[in-house]
Amino acid sequence: MSQANRSDRVLVTGGAGFIGSHVCARLCSEGREVVVLDNLATGDRRNLDGLEVSFIEGSIASVADVAAAMRGVNKVVHLAALPSVARSLEQPLDTHEACATGTVTVLQAAKQAGARVVYAGSSSAYGDQEVLMKHEQLREDPLSPYAAAKLAGELYCRTFARVFGLDVVVTRFFNVFGPRQPAGSPYSGVIAAFCRNLILGQPVRIDGDGGQARDFTYVDDLVGGVVQCLDADSSGCQTVNLAYGDSVTVNDVYQQLLVFVREQLPAVATPAPVVAPPRAGDVRHSLANTDVAKARFGFAPTVGFAEGLRRTFAYYLAQTRSEHAT
Ligand SMILES: NC(=O)c1ccc[n+]([C@@H]2O[C@H](COP(=O)([O-])OP(=O)(O)OC[C@H]3O[C@@H](n4cnc5c(N)ncnc54)[C@H](O)[C@@H]3O)[C@@H](O)[C@H]2O)c1
Numbered sequence: 001m002s003q004a005n006r007s008d009r010v011l012v013t014g015g016a017g018f019i020g021s022h023v024c025a026r027l028c029s030e031g032r033e034v035v036v037l038d039n040l041a042t043g044d045r046r047n048l049d050g051l052e053v054s055f056i057e058g059s060i061a062s063v064a065d066v067a068a069a070m071r072g073v074n075k076v077v078h079l080a081a082l083p084s085v086a087r088s089l090e091q092p093l094d095t096h097e098a099c100a101t102g103t104v105t106v107l108q109a110a111k112q113a114g115a116r117v118v119y120a121g122s123s124s125a126y127g128d129q130e131v132l133m134k135h136e137q138l139r140e141d142p143l144s145p146y147a148a149a150k151l152a153g154e155l156y157c158r159t160f161a162r163v164f165g166l167d168v169v170v171t172r173f174f175n176v177f178g179p180r181q182p183a184g185s186p187y188s189g190v191i192a193a194f195c196r197n198l199i200l201g202q203p204v205r206i207d208g209d210g211g212q213a214r215d216f217t218y219v220d221d222l223v224g225g226v227v228q229c230l231d232a233d234s235s236g237c238q239t240v241n242l243a244y245g246d247s248v249t250v251n252d253v254y255q256q257l258l259v260f261v262r263e264q265l266p267a268v269a270t271p272a273p274v275v276a277p278p279r280a281g282d283v284r285h286s287l288a289n290t291d292v293a294k295a296r297f298g299f300a301p302t303v304g305f306a307e308g309l310r311r312t313f314a315y316y317l318a319q320t321r322s323e324h325a326t
Pocket residue numbers: 013014015016017018019020037038039040041042043044058059060061078079080081082083097098102120121122123150172173174175176177189
């Protein structure tokens with residue numbers, strides 16, 4: 001039974017980030033009160049333009065900041081993190097502070113407030129196991145400091161549920177994409193980076209042979225699942241994959257985006273990709289089993305990969321045009 005409630009006061013940590021800003025938009029459109037706690041490490045306050053949220057600039061690793069943000073809150077979507085494998089190889093302690101220490105701090109405050117928590121876990125918990133479809137019963141096998149820190153967050157969720165009776169849903173996201181994902185940094189997601197470079201007529205970088213496959217999930221589909229988990233009547237700690245449930249290679253993404261460029265930007269050059277060595281900590285195949293999400297939480301993604309990619313390309317095209325017009 002759904003417990004969506006217009007009187008909900010929801011704390012969204014990392015709400016100024018890519019996924020967080022979409023979660024905030026959905027919650028606001030449902031008439032809920034939204035508080036955002038974000039230190040803007042990778043997020044951008046402008047992602048929340050036009051939304052009625054209470055914004056607190058601060059860190060999830062600060063007990064005082066989290067206590068201030070948790071006042072009167074009955075539900076938490078905990079997204080704040082430094083979400084990059086590459087960054088975690090360079091700065092593992094920063095990653096640990098944001099992903100692990102920050103999560104304990106949020107859980108402790110949620111426990112005191114009696115709030116329900118949805119935690120943004122990561123498919124990186126599964127590592128690179130032979131099993132084609134990753135299901136929630138698999139043992140965890142993190143391959144990077146990022147994966148380890150996100151998994152530490154999950155373990156704290158389970159422990160807080162067991163020891164303190166906190167209601168938590170650990171959601172494991174796969175490769176989320178869509179509007180507002182940062183496109184121009186070395187830590188950018190592959191679809192955002194490809195869209196940006198192709199629109200600008202610059203070569204994309206393909207790591208390895210491009211045959212690595214991902215379960216690319218459009219952000220609106222993901223947010224639907226997050227909100228279902230937030231409003232479900234589950235107790236204790238549930239762990240659930242949230243993904244579209246299909247596998248697409250990096251080469252396939254590139255080829256599909258090339259089609260969009262040739263159709264919509266015939267004058268723009270399409271130089272050959274730059275081929276880089278495979279990245280450390282990268283997994284080869286990532287595909288979710290979504291049975292638990294569907295059966296337990298009613299998860300039903302409606303946009304899908306192909307339509308999501310079309311919308312995402314359209315977003316970056318519009319954004320590039322408006323930047324060049326100013
Ligand atoms: N994007 C994906 O494909 C993906 C996949 C798996 C899991 N996730 C998880 O989803 C969540 C959101 O990811 P995203 O892609 O929107 O990334 P993002 O970088 O856009 O969002 C993270 C947000 O957290 C904020 N933040 C970082 N450290 C903080 C701190 N100490 N205190 C407060 N705020 C802090 C950042 O400023 C940013 O706004 C993360 O927990 C990430 O691990 C994302």
